[in-house]
Amino acid sequence: MCGxxxxxxxxxxxxxxxxxxxxxxxxxxxxxxIAVLGNDEVKVKKYKGRLSVLxxxxxxxxxxxxxxxxxxxxxxxxxxxxxxSHPHTNSTGSIAVVHNGxxxxxxxxxxxxxxxxxxxxxxxxxxxISHLIDYHFEGDLVEAVKKAVADLxxxxxxxxxxxxNPDRLVAVRKDSPLIVGVGExxxxxxxDIPAIxxxxxxxxxxxxxxxxxxxxxxxxxxKTDGTPIKKDVYVVNWDVEAAEKGGYDHFxxxxxxxxxxAIRDTLSPRVNNENEIRLDDISITKEELDRINRVxxxxxxxxxxxxxxxxxxIEKYVNVPVIADVASEFRYGNTFIDENTLMIVVSQSGExxxxxxxxxxxxxxxxxxxxxxxxxxxxxxxxxxDVFYTWAGPEIAVASTKAYTTQLVSLALIAMxxxxxxxxxxEEDYSGILNGLNKLSKQVKSxxxxxxxxxxxxxEIYNAEHIFYIGRGIDYDxxxxxxxxxxxxxxxxxEAMPAGELKHGTIALIEEGTPVIAVATQEHLYEKMxxxxxxxxxxxxxxxALAKEGNEDIEETADSVIYIPEVIDELTSVLNVxxxxxxxxxxxxxxxxxxxxxxxxxxxxTVE
Ligand code: AGP
Numbered sequence: 018m019c020g021x022x023x024x025x026x027x028x029x030x031x032x033x034x035x036x037x038x039x040x041x042x043x044x045x046x047x048x049x050x051i052a053v054l055g056n057d058e059v060k061v062k063k064y065k066g067r068l069s070v071l072x073x074x075x076x077x078x079x080x081x082x083x084x085x086x087x088x089x090x091x092x093x094x095x096x097x098x099x100x101x102s103h104p105h106t107n108s109t110g111s112i113a114v115v116h117n118g119x120x121x122x123x124x125x126x127x128x129x130x131x132x133x134x135x136x137x138x139x140x141x142x143x144x145x146i147s148h149l150i151d152y153h154f155e156g157d158l159v160e161a162v163k164k165a166v167a168d169l170x171x172x173x174x175x176x177x178x179x180x181x182n183p184d185r186l187v188a189v190r191k192d193s194p195l196i197v198g199v200g201e202x203x204x205x206x207x208x209d210i211p212a213i214x215x216x217x218x219x220x221x222x223x224x225x226x227x228x229x230x231x232x233x234x235x236x237x238x239x240k241t242d243g244t245p246i247k248k249d250v251y252v253v254n255w256d257v258e259a260a261e262k263g264g265y266d267h268f269x270x271x272x273x274x275x276x277x278x279a280i281r282d283t284l285s286p287r288v289n290n291e292n293e294i295r296l297d298d299i300s301i302t303k304e305e306l307d308r309i310n311r312v313x314x315x316x317x318x319x320x321x322x323x324x325x326x327x328x329x330x331i332e333k334y335v336n337v338p339v340i341a342d343v344a345s346e347f348r349y350g351n352t353f354i355d356e357n358t359l360m361i362v363v364s365q366s367g368e369x370x371x372x373x374x375x376x377x378x379x380x381x382x383x384x385x386x387x388x389x390x391x392x393x394x395x396x397x398x399x400x401x402x403d404v405f406y407t408w409a410g411p412e413i414a415v416a417s418t419k420a421y422t423t424q425l426v427s428l429a430l431i432a433m434x435x436x437x438x439x440x441x442x443x444e445e446d447y448s449g450i451l452n453g454l455n456k457l458s459k460q461v462k463s464x465x466x467x468x469x470x471x472x473x474x475x476x477e478i479y480n481a482e483h484i485f486y487i488g489r490g491i492d493y494d495x496x497x498x499x500x501x502x503x504x505x506x507x508x509x510x511x512e513a514m515p516a517g518e519l520k521h522g523t524i525a526l527i528e529e530g531t532p533v534i535a536v537a538t539q540e541h542l543y544e545k546m547x548x549x550x551x552x553x554x555x556x557x558x559x560x561x562a563l564a565k566e567g568n569e570d571i572e573e574t575a576d577s578v579i580y581i582p583e584v585i586d587e588l589t590s591v592l593n594v595x596x597x598x599x600x601x602x603x604x605x606x607x608x609x610x611x612x613x614x615x616x617x618x619x620x621x622x623t624v625e
Contacts, residue, residue, distance in 0.1 A: 018044045018045055019089060019103070020042070021115040021176050021195075022037035022041065022087045022205070023176040023178075023186050023205060023206035024037075024083075024085055025083065025232065025233050027202060029083065030051075031053055033085075034053075034085050037087065037205075037212035038212070040209075040212045040214075043413050044089065044091060044117075044209070045089050045092075046067050046089060046090075046411070047393075047394060048089075049064065049102065050062060050063020050064065050088055050104055051086065052113035052115070053080050053085040054082050054085060054183055055081045055082025057180060058180055059106065059111060059113050059178060060082070061104050062075050062078070065098050066097075083233070084183065084186055086113060086186065088115040088117075092392075094141050095140030101139045101140055105139065105143050107148055112147050112151055112178075113147065113177070114143065114146045114147040117193045117195075118174055118192060119172055120142040120145060121170045122169070122170040122171065126149060126168060127144075127145050130145065135148045142171075150162055158177065159228075162187045162189060163241055166189050166228075166241050169191075173189065175188060185230055187231075188229045189227075192225055194209060196208075196209070196221065196223065197220060197229045197231065197236060199250055200219075204231040205217065214253060218252050219253075220250065222248075222251055227239070269414035269612050272418045273418050275419050276422050276465075277459070277462040279409040280423060280426055280457050280461060280591070281458040284455070292455075294437065298403060298405045301387075301435070306439050309385070311338055311353060311354075311358045312328075312335075313375075313379065314327045314331075314361045314363065315360060316362060316363035316372055317344050317345065317364070317369050317371055318417070319498060319501060320369075320417070321341070321342075322498040322501065323425050324361070325341050325494040325497075326590055327431070329587070330428065330432035335436045343371075347375050348371060348374050348375050354383075355384070356383035358379065358382070358383075358385070359384065359387065360387070362375060362388050363390075364390050365407075365409075365412055366395060366620065369621060377400065386401045387401060387402065388403070388405070389424055389427045389431070391406065391407045391409050391412065405430075415619065421498060422591050425591050426454060426591065429588065450587060453584055453587070454588065457591050460582045460584060461595055464595040472603050474561045475600055477561070478561070478604060479608055481531070482509065482510065484500075484512075485526070485558075486499050486534045486536070487536070487546075487549060488535070489515060490539050490586075491539060491586060491589060491590055492538055492589065495589070499597030500512060502597060502601035503604060505615050506612050506615045507608050507610055508615075516546055516549035516550075519553065524553065527553050527556040530559055531557065531558045532558070533559070533560045534600070535549070535560055536597075537571060538586070538589040538592075539589070540586055543564075554575075560577075562575035562579070563597075564578055564580055565582075565589075579596045
């Protein structure tokens with residue numbers, strides 16, 4: 018997920034572009050650039066790093082022009098660097114392109130263009146677009162862009178300028194958001210409303226397969242096949258801050274609601290049309306896998322909680338012992354690492370110091386390291402042998418949400434791939450998990466519609482001083498994540514316990530009204546969980562239970578129940594965590610906490 022902007026008018030464009038990009042940095046912030054058309058040339062300035070790097074580098078430069086495009090990046094193809102930053106141009110520099118999205122058939126197009134003598138300078142998928150437009154260019158930019166997008170497969174929001182068409186800016190949308198801002202004697206494009214709200218509240222929202230030709234006094238809208246279209250102007254009534262959060266009160270809530278898309282974006286590139294898992298990300302062979310006699314899954318915080326599902330799935334379907342540990346303990350503990358060890362490190366930021374140290378320790382001892390991370394070009398992604406990216410997009414809120422669910426999906430895919438290579442999984446189990454994965458995005462969407470139910474539950478507990486989370490097996494692991502979410506944003510003391518362990522001491526803390534969140538969605542452990550719920554109810558606990566649809570009998574025991582749709586036990590955590598995230602969110606809001614920037618915490622812990 019990147020941010021793009023564009024402007025055509027009478028004002029000097031550079032400042033307008035950078036201000037717009039500043040409002041889009043939540044979409045990506047690892048590199049940025051602008052292209053300005055003036056004095057009969059396209060001037061491109063682009064740098065690795067936050068927008069401030071770009072601003073510093075051009076502040077003493079006179080980049081004059083009244084047409085331009087800009088980009089702030091969230092790397093997918095090619096790690097953050099000056100040359101991989103956008104805009105990308107054709108070899109003569111007469112055409113410049115900014116792009117948000119992923120071109121799936123870029124390698125094929127690149128080879129075809131290279132055979133025709135085109136030279137590529139970056140590792141990006143986007144650069145093929147500027148060369149492809151050049152290839153189709155016969156003087157009319159609109160025609161060339163139309164022909165180029167006809168060759169593209171994937172997702173793209175594009176902004177294109179060309180020195181030979183100095184009176185127009187061309188924009189195209191397919192599977193990536195793009196709006197057109199309607200001004201007085203000037204017009205804008207942007208990935209999202211915050212970028213242009215300072216200048217106009219009148220926008221056209223482009224749909225897939227639509228393009229806009231912007232001139233300073235005119236906007237032409239058409240399908241990418243050239244068919245003219247009419248659109249209503251949408252008048253925005255949000256303030257800028259609200260707009261950055263997409264109208265949500267907090268980035269955390271926005272990111273909770275982005276999970277259906279994040280899960281789909283993480284899953285779809287790895288499941289082919291024959292409904293088979295195909296991981297190009299991990300090149301481990303059967304010989305290498307057969308040599309592996311121990312797997313470590315190492316991470317911190319929420320990422321560690323996701324790793325716990327990896328342990329269960331790899332042990333069950335790959336039949337290799339797995340040690341899942343928090344990195345800060347692992348790196349100073351007794352480790353059994355050698356060349357027959359596989360380590361999987363999990364990290365949203367890819368920069369967490371303890372996890373990075375664990376990776377380096379493993380590599381020193383000859384182990385193979387796979388990284389599951391959300392940031393292209395992060396240190397962990399650069400030092401691992403294989404990298405599996407969670408395509409969750411930038412996660413701004415300190416409390417990790419969409420990274421967790423995409424990590425669960427990623428670890429399930431990795432476990433399935435390893436089991437398939439080793440031939441240790443039955444066709445039935447394989448298709449059971451894959452069918453379960455394919456349903457998750459929609460099921461998460463349906464669970465988000467139960468927000469009001471969760472809000473009601475939050476009203477019952479937000480004044481509590483102590484809250485307990487209980488579960489068994491995989492449910493205990495997601496209960497730990499639920500407890501962490503509530504702790505870190507509401508500052509309530511929470512503890513997650515294996516439900517069967519309560520009676521060995523902790524149940525002494527349960528008294529009249531003590532809130533207990535009970536996760537009871539493992540079918541083979543359900544009856545056991547119901548008895549554990551009865552145990553705490555007998556001591557006066559107020560129980561909020563999570564159960565699968567069809568287990569309505571639990572209402573006889575629990576005070577309130579949130580049901581999750583039918584899903585195989587192994588994947589329940591992806592669904593269970595949704596009401597747990599919302600519960601933590603609403604309790605924190607009701608306590609007036611700074612949800613996105615909780616005290617004492619940082620989004621990426623780069624110190625030991
Ligand atoms: C989770 O909400 C926290 N922000 C924190 O526990 C986090 O999961 C941990 O610091 C690991 O971060 P990473 O995934 O970026 O390595």
